[in-house]
Amino acid sequence: MPLKKMLLSAALLGLFAVLGTALVAFTYENTRERIAQNERDNLLQSLHALIPPELHDNDPVADRIEVSDSALLGSRMPQQVYRARKNGSPVALALTAVAPDGYSGDINLLIAINHDGTLAGVRVTGHHETPGLGDRIEVARTDWVLGFSGRSLANPAPEKWKVKKDGGVFDQFTGATVTPRAVVGAVRNALLYYQEHQDQLFGYAPDAAAPAAPAPEQPGEGKPMTPENTHG
């Protein structure tokens, strides 16, 4: 009987849809916290690689604000700023930024800037560059990105913040100029952003719920420097 057969098939298909969804949902529920924890640990680890833990006594992951500046930070999405302080005075901050002009789209960066405007370090946190060529910006592959440490807008002068091919001081890779050019440009822009907004960046109270743009709040007002519900 065709109708009966059809109904049976439909029921079986539905059953397997439920089973498949249940499998994914079950795995998701059981891994969600571990994955979130892993990602937090990773973030903290990268922050500590750039800003040594002995230089500050707060929790930069907690002392976070969100900012947005599509021109200088490369994305219309809000970017994170993690602030490191010692005895309440600013030491350094690490901000996420995007180099929108990579060879294959966005290159995500974590840029740490000391309070005096020198770079504490730069790391690439995500990209889609050509394997074997553009991926040499990863610290796991070459030391290229370490060359930013200690640089600032005065070292080299802003017009020299380019790859060598464009008349600047930074090395490009054989066969890949677009990728390093994009990263150099993004780091320079982040330094410019820092120069313009330095006081606000350290001044704002940490975001709990994270508005899209920094709200002009009084520093320290109401909220403690390291709120307890930080990992929400």
Next chain:
Amino acid sequence: MADKTLGQIAGDGLWSNNVAFVQILGLCPLLAVTSSVVNGLGLGLATLLTLVLSNVTVSAIRNIIRPDIRIPVFVLLIAAIVTAIELAMNAWFHELHTILGIFIPLIVTNCSILGRAEAFASKNNIGRSFVDGLTMGLGFAAALVLLGAMREVLGSGTLFDQAHLMFGEAARALTVTVFADYKGFLLAVLPPGAFIGLGLLIALKNVIDQRRVRAPQPAPAAAGELAAE
């Protein structure tokens, strides 16, 4: 379909019906990630795991699935398995996931998984499907590693570069610099190099197969054929 021995199933998977070289399946991930040995091995291992799990699952349910809905059911199961593997890996093998993570969604695009489910696992018992998934996966992984090695040597002049990403710091010593001061051969690293490399490897396999056919048949095989007649 004549019942094959487990040895024949393994021979099919590893050589005579190799996923990459004979079935020419799974080319999208194959060509995309084989720019180095380590990348090839990473995708190969992840695909192997998926093939084994999907083959065993499909084989286990083969008797309750009606033929008219088998394809959507297989697709559902494979998608669920791949997603679950990715989540579990992210949770318990986070280091490995940061390296392989980008390959895992690519596995869904690998039609060899569905191909094996449909052509083999839906018609064979769990043990045989397991062997089929395992050897097909190993054959695919071997193809990925071979192509990766070829492109890495030609393109960058190294072998096992970045091995520490997968096997830890101790594996850093595995890296072999084949040509010192190599300038790099860009074509081999870029996608055209993948197509040319795969073409050369398939040609090589065909040459080997032809040589074996032309060589005088060993006596036991000939006797076996006579007996079959």
